[in-house]
Amino acid sequence: MEPSTPQRPRLSVAMATYNGAQFINEQIRSILPQLGDHDELVIVDDASSDNTVELVGAFADSRIVLARNEVNRGYVRTFERALALARGEVILLSDQDDEWFPGRVEAMLSEMGDRLLVVSNWEPRGGAPGFFERIRLRARDSRHHLRNVVGIIVGYRLHWGCAMAVRRELLDIALPFPSWMDESHDQYLALAANMARSVRYMEADTVWHRLHDRNLTPQKPRALAKILRARVRLLGELAVLGSRLADRRGNQLTAPERDPHLSDVPGGPEHGAQRRVAIVLSAFNPPDDLPARVRDWTRWFGPVVVVDDGSPNAGPSVWARLEEAGATVLHNPRNMGIAHALNVGITHARHTSHPDWVLTMDQDSAMDRDYLRHAFEALDATGEPRRIGMIAAATQNGVALKTMAGPRGITEVLDPMQSGTLMRADMFDDIGYLREDYFIDSVDSEFNARARNHGYVLLAAPQCDLTHSLGAGRPMVIFGWRAHIGAKKLTVIYHAPFRVYYITRNNIYTATKYMWRQPVWVARRMYMELQSHVVRFAFGPNRRLLFIAMAHGVGDALLHRTGPIPDSLASRLRPPR
Incomplete structure (x- = not known):
């Protein structure tokens, strides 16, 4: 096991798996010895039909964080989820069927320096490299950012996710992935780093990359129509990244330390100080990866209250892990419905944290660290923040939600679901809490309609995207x-x-x-x-x-x-x- 040192940043390894039982053991065995005690290996399984998940679980290593997609979402969305769950300062991407060189981590960190991205070359294993696999990176191209961007768009500058490490600040730009992106997440990350003028190419090999008939990267040139389609999508991704970088121009990419009870957004005209936000979450047999998300939320946004709605199949360890992550955990004696659970949590949060806003979340939802910043920027842009009772994500899983025209040209979300929605705390004194007799389903719809009846506006925040499981x-x-x-x-x-x-x-x-x-x-x-x-x-x-x-x-x-x-x-x- 690699020692942890003050000079070495905390590491995460982000791996996506799908029916990878044949090689997964070899890959994990090559990774774990290179991680320190406080590092982590985040594995998201994309609904495998073989025993991949069981093999991962057999390692019984506390540094492994395993999450599962309920349905197959494809490798791009699975890697996106793994990157969103990662908590390290530096994140190394990993395929399921490769094998790392000994000393790979230290070699890449040494080359990375303070850059946002480092990419190495790799050595083939199990087959002869095809057309694309023979293209190698050159160290001297690290400074040619514009040329690299053109090379990515045209298709002659290739970057391999299996040989890539990124800083968290790059993910602040790159996540969420554009909704249309269904391939080449590694090229997209390289595009972001080159546009930020912060990349390092290593000529050395750091990983044995296994070649077989199930590789997702084609081994020979594709049909012209597919090539053109990919180039058009890359141009769209270029535009998305350009917009995000423009939003950050003049600001540091690193996030400042936060007061644990404050969001990182200045208060705007309606407040003299920063806005206080509390997060309330109803849990029922919560997933294993929930404590990791809660740990990030407490660090990024403020206090988190988790209400156990009488979970029959959740062991005591998950609640202990949530408390270790910084959450306050309350327990209902039985399943009393999501409205009751959220009302218990909201009441507790208001009495203990005195928030200006309450953000309600589901246990199967996720958000990035800029979620609140984008939400409050949208609020301040209205010019009438006191009219806004709720702020909701305009997109979910990268897909635009239905909207409606609000007063004075404000765009409202038609029917925001409670997960990912910020609610003004004093609004509960005006219109009441969630209807508990609805028990589950449409609780949020009724609350939305009641808020509108009282003159509140349900603002759509255009840069907020909520990751949410849509059911089985x-x-x-x-x-x-x-x-x-x-x-x-x-x-x-x-x-x-x-x-x-x-x-x-x-x-x-x-x-x-x-x-x-x-x-x-x-x-x-x-x-x-x-x-x-x-x-x-x-x-x-x-x-x-x-x-x-x-x-x-x-x-x-x-x-x-x-x-x-x-x-x-x-x-x-x-x-x-």
Whole structure:
């Protein structure tokens, strides 16, 4: 194990895996001896169907942080998640099937210096290098930033993620990845570093790169149409990075130390000092990677309150790890619904931290360290910050959310979900807390409508992007045919029948309550829900149970019945095994 020294920064290794059981052990064994006690190996598995996850878990090394995608999202989004989870000052990217040279870490850190990115060459293993693999980096090109940018766009300057290390400050520019990006994340990172004029190329090899028929990089030139498509997308990425760098022009890329109870954004005209923010999160059988995210949030943003909503399958260790990460953990005696859990957390946060704003989060959501800065910049840009009751991300997983025109030209998110939304703390005194009788689903929609009824604006923050799991994906089947486009198999976002009951009941109840004051909003919301129901019934599983759930949801909404689903109905809606 490499010793930890004051001169050496904390390291993270970001690895994406997918059906990598054949070589994963060799790769991990080559990495761990080069990490110190406080370093980490972050592995995000992209819904492997083999025993990759079990092999990783067998190492039983506390430095390994393992997260899993519920559905296959592709290697670019998986690497993006791994980079977002990494907590080190320097992050080394790693493929699942290579092997590191001994001493690789120290060699790359020595070459890196204070630059944002260092890339080495590599030695092939298991096959002959193809057309692209024979292109090598030269140290003298480290200073030719403009030439390198042109080379990346044209395609003759290649950078390999498996041989790359980046500083966290580069990720502050590069994350989140553009929504259309589905390949060449390593070229994108190299593009960002060259545009920031901070890159180092090593001519030495530092990794054995395994060549086999499952490599994602083509070994021979591609068709012209694919080449042109890739170049156009790189030009789009160039524009995104240019905009982000322009926003930071004149500022240091490193983030200053933060007061643990303050965001890093000045208060603007409505406050004389910095804004106080508290984060509240409802947890139910939380994932293993939640403490790592909470540790970052406490360091970046302020106090975090986690409310355990009666988790039946979460061991005591996860709660201890959350407390070690800096969170205050509260426990409900049983599952009392997300609204109750969030209300408990919000009340506690307001009494103990006295925040100006409360940021509510789901356990399967993530955000970058600039999330609050972008949110409050959007707030100050309105010129009327006191009218704004909520600030929500304008994009989710890189996809633009539906918006609506607000007062005085302000753009509002149509229906912000509670995760990732900042709520003005004193607004709760004005309009009340979340409706607990909704239990789960549409709790946020009802709260949004109530806030608008009281004259509050739900601001869309254009530079805020929330990473959020959209639920379980099930195969899309049309009359027995497994739907696909080319090699990509299509899925349906699936909700269990009991959830469809809540979704139907609470949406109809909300619509009947607010349709006269907000008819356009209600019409758009109901149209969106109708589309979702059509897809579920047409292509999803358990159609009979979904129909029963929907019918009971409609009936109970019209009868104004709320609260938890009746036990008898919940048993009836349980799918057969």
